[in-house]
Amino acid sequence: MSEAPSDPNVLLLGIGNVLWADEGFGVRVVEALAGRYRFGPNVRLLDGGTQGIYLVDHIRWAEVLVVFDAIDYGLPPGTLKLVEDDEVPRFMGAKKMSLHQTGFQEVLALADLLGDYPRHLLLIGVQPVELDDFGGSLRPEIKARIEPAIAAALDYLGRFGVHWDRVEDTPDMHQDMPHPSLHLDRYEADRPSPEVACRIGDPRVLARRAVG
Amino acid sequence: MSVQTPNGFQLDTSGRRIVVDPVTRIEGHMRCEVNLDENNVIRNAVSTGTMWRGLEVILRGRDPRDAWAFTERICGVCTGTHALTSVRAVEDALGIQIPENANSIRNIMQLTLQAHDHLVHFYHLHALDWVDVVSALKADPKATSALAQSISDWPLSSPGYFRDVQNRVKRFVESGQLGPFMNGYWGNPAYKLPPEANLMAVTHYLEALDFQKEIVKIHTIYGGKNPHPNWLVGGVPCAINIHDTGAVGAVNMERLNLVSSIIDRTIEFIDKVYIPDLLAIASFYKDWTYGGGLSSQALLSYGDIPDRANDDSAENQMLPRGAIVNGNLNEIHDVDLRDPEQIQEFVAHSWFSYQDESKGLHPWDGVTEPNFVLGPNTKGSNTRIEEIDEAAKYSWIKAPRWHGHAMEVGPLARWVIGYAKGIPEFKEPVEKVLTDLQLPVEALFSTLGRTAARGLEGSWAAHKMRYFQDKLMTNLKNGDSSTANIEKWEPRTWPKEARGVGTTEAPRGALGHWIVIKEGKIENYQAVVPTTWNGSPRDPAGNIGAFEAALLNTPVAVADQPLEILRTLHSFDPCLACSTHVMSPDGEELTRVKVR
Numbered sequence: 001m002s003e004a005p006s007d008p009n010v011l012l013l014g015i016g017n018v019l020w021a022d023e024g025f026g027v028r029v030v031e032a033l034a035g036r037y038r039f040g041p042n043v044r045l046l047d048g049g050t051q052g053i054y055l056v057d058h059i060r061w062a063e064v065l066v067v068f069d070a071i072d073y074g075l076p077p078g079t080l081k082l083v084e085d086d087e088v089p090r091f092m093g094a095k096k097m098s099l100h101q102t103g104f105q106e107v108l109a110l111a112d113l114l115g116d117y118p119r120h121l122l123l124i125g126v127q128p129v130e131l132d133d134f135g136g137s138l139r140p141e142i143k144a145r146i147e148p149a150i151a152a153a154l155d156y157l158g159r160f161g162v163h164w165d166r167v168e169d170t171p172d173m174h175q176d177m178p179h180p181s182l183h184l185d186r187y188e189a190d191r192p193s194p195e196v197a198c199r200i201g202d203p204r205v206l207a208r209r210a211v212g
Numbered sequence: 213m214s215v216q217t218p219n220g221f222q223l224d225t226s227g228r229r230i231v232v233d234p235v236t237r238i239e240g241h242m243r244c245e246v247n248l249d250e251n252n253v254i255r256n257a258v259s260t261g262t263m264w265r266g267l268e269v270i271l272r273g274r275d276p277r278d279a280w281a282f283t284e285r286i287c288g289v290c291t292g293t294h295a296l297t298s299v300r301a302v303e304d305a306l307g308i309q310i311p312e313n314a315n316s317i318r319n320i321m322q323l324t325l326q327a328h329d330h331l332v333h334f335y336h337l338h339a340l341d342w343v344d345v346v347s348a349l350k351a352d353p354k355a356t357s358a359l360a361q362s363i364s365d366w367p368l369s370s371p372g373y374f375r376d377v378q379n380r381v382k383r384f385v386e387s388g389q390l391g392p393f394m395n396g397y398w399g400n401p402a403y404k405l406p407p408e409a410n411l412m413a414v415t416h417y418l419e420a421l422d423f424q425k426e427i428v429k430i431h432t433i434y435g436g437k438n439p440h441p442n443w444l445v446g447g448v449p450c451a452i453n454i455h456d457t458g459a460v461g462a463v464n465m466e467r468l469n470l471v472s473s474i475i476d477r478t479i480e481f482i483d484k485v486y487i488p489d490l491l492a493i494a495s496f497y498k499d500w501t502y503g504g505g506l507s508s509q510a511l512l513s514y515g516d517i518p519d520r521a522n523d524d525s526a527e528n529q530m531l532p533r534g535a536i537v538n539g540n541l542n543e544i545h546d547v548d549l550r551d552p553e554q555i556q557e558f559v560a561h562s563w564f565s566y567q568d569e570s571k572g573l574h575p576w577d578g579v580t581e582p583n584f585v586l587g588p589n590t591k592g593s594n595t596r597i598e599e600i601d602e603a604a605k606y607s608w609i610k611a612p613r614w615h616g617h618a619m620e621v622g623p624l625a626r627w628v629i630g631y632a633k634g635i636p637e638f639k640e641p642v643e644k645v646l647t648d649l650q651l652p653v654e655a656l657f658s659t660l661g662r663t664a665a666r667g668l669e670g671s672w673a674a675h676k677m678r679y680f681q682d683k684l685m686t687n688l689k690n691g692d693s694s695t696a697n698i699e700k701w702e703p704r705t706w707p708k709e710a711r712g713v714g715t716t717e718a719p720r721g722a723l724g725h726w727i728v729i730k731e732g733k734i735e736n737y738q739a740v741v742p743t744t745w746n747g748s749p750r751d752p753a754g755n756i757g758a759f760e761a762a763l764l765n766t767p768v769a770v771a772d773q774p775l776e777i778l779r780t781l782h783s784f785d786p787c788l789a790c791s792t793h794v795m796s797p798d799g800e801e802l803t804r805v806k807v808r
Contacts, residue, residue, distance in 0.1 A: 017285060018285060019270055019285050047439075049285060049440055050287075051291075053332055053421075053424065054428060054439045055439070056421065106392060109392055110392065112384070113381075113384055113392070113418065113421070114421060115380070134269045135270035179278075181275070181277075181281045182282070182285070190278075192272070192274070192733070196273050197269075197272035197273030198272070199269055
């Protein structure tokens, strides 16, 4: 590892789709970080969603990049795995769980092509349990990995002398987080029950099928 | 064995089958299969959307005022355009009028997306179908400089500049990194540009990549953040105070001036880099006239960019509304998205069930019931299809039809409709391009015509951003700072049941959201996205969609290098993310091309 820069620009980036059960892991981690930690002005937190080229400029700004994501490592579901530096692009493209991973590998390459690749790169990925639940939230095993993921990120940031304060839960203070209607608590609480809004297809057709 | 489709195309499945899966440099997952005859000409084409994402399932029972935030998450590209379509659908259902400033700001947001998307599409998703990167590395920087200076007065054009870029790209390619230049079909005989044109285009690939970040700052200013800008039912969530001086809070003069300066630079970049490059590249491909497909026959646009707020008439839409069928440019039909007879979706060849699959359903009555079954002539297994059976169900995309016609949507549709209507700001640029390249009007109906229309629209959009920014400033200076109407914000003010439709012209084509609201919650939500139109499978009558039609009769230079297939599919700027979910995660990173 090259020498740690002093007071580097740090980007904590969550990627994935919150509408797609465990695919939302990365975004939920930065949302939790934004609610309970305060960093200096050279540390940015970003909900990257499934964006591609829009993220290039954020990546170019960062000297230290930490990415949170759901990754198909081929490991048991719920396993948290950390990958650093040159290994990262390989994992973000090898087995794609959804749209954004090929995209993200390309985003890294484009930043590189422009001569602004992050000097230090950490991927904190979790092996998902469930993706096939449209409109669903994180499974309990995956939700339980949010705190270990945060701990791993803070441990990594410690290497670069980054400081932070713990604060009370204040989800509205960070602009680059999901809109309040998608915030984890509301997203889960406002989801109608399967009786009200069928989750496996169209209730009108299923009802017809049931009666033959 | 050859069959004729009702919409006039010959299909012959007897030749060798080529499978391209996934089609790369697009948003979403798509697979394409074609049959080649003995001369390597495409005689049958099958396009399959391989994902379903269940937007309808996600939104049912949610608060209609939040729908935009959910729809914004279904795609990695056209976030804002889905959000805008969604708030328009809710406002239509509830009879909500928006302030004039909100209309101007929404148009600027939408036009910003158009300009950004077209620029990024041209350089980063499509150019490498025409531009050979390896050839660029062999170019003479002096010849490149001479070429660049002959077509534009853009200042970055010295031999030294092109030499520096060439060395940078050389180092990048030689380092063997994974990246945008991997897996290209470099050296394929279908590439026609001389080395200096290749180097000029690759250089502008990098400049455009750097410049695009400026354009999206407009979304950050008016939408509060980017990615995922904020939207609001009833207006825009953006307070404006031209007397405010602070760095936070309302959008002030300093922010408005920044938007204005970004608009000027966007116009300059598009008119001095994108358009000259487009024309220069096109001039070397004038003989490559393939890929027209449905574009000379059947075109559809819902219209967009309303000049005045709350006026849905066709006359008020600056991007024209209309439909052309049977190739008759002299008759532009009206389009009514509420008429149950006009837009209908069919699923006979889609992985969904209807009670009666010989009939189509209007989106308000739309049903989304997944039903993944493969036809008896499928080769391979459920999770690893080697060859699809297009006689049965074969796509996660439904087949929308307008009065039973398969239609092409997108920039080419909008520009042909504008041209056919004789609207000067569409007709004149089209005529100028045709005159400059010495091409007849029929040349429009091609892959290159589609790519050219997108470029003209990028320029048009940038200039219209200026129009709406000026309109906004005038209104603000006249003392109207209203940006939202919240009279009907509370659900108790709503009817027990309501239905609405919202539309936009997304960068890649006509986009509609149909909503049914019952007792304050979403009862049904159906989105018909542009790639549903263009990438649609066959309908019960056997009409083929725009992608399939466009691929027919194209010769392929090298059978296992589907360069021409990608060229034509990319010209539509396909985006399959909105319709969809991965059917089976596939572990392969490279495109598989199989020839049998």
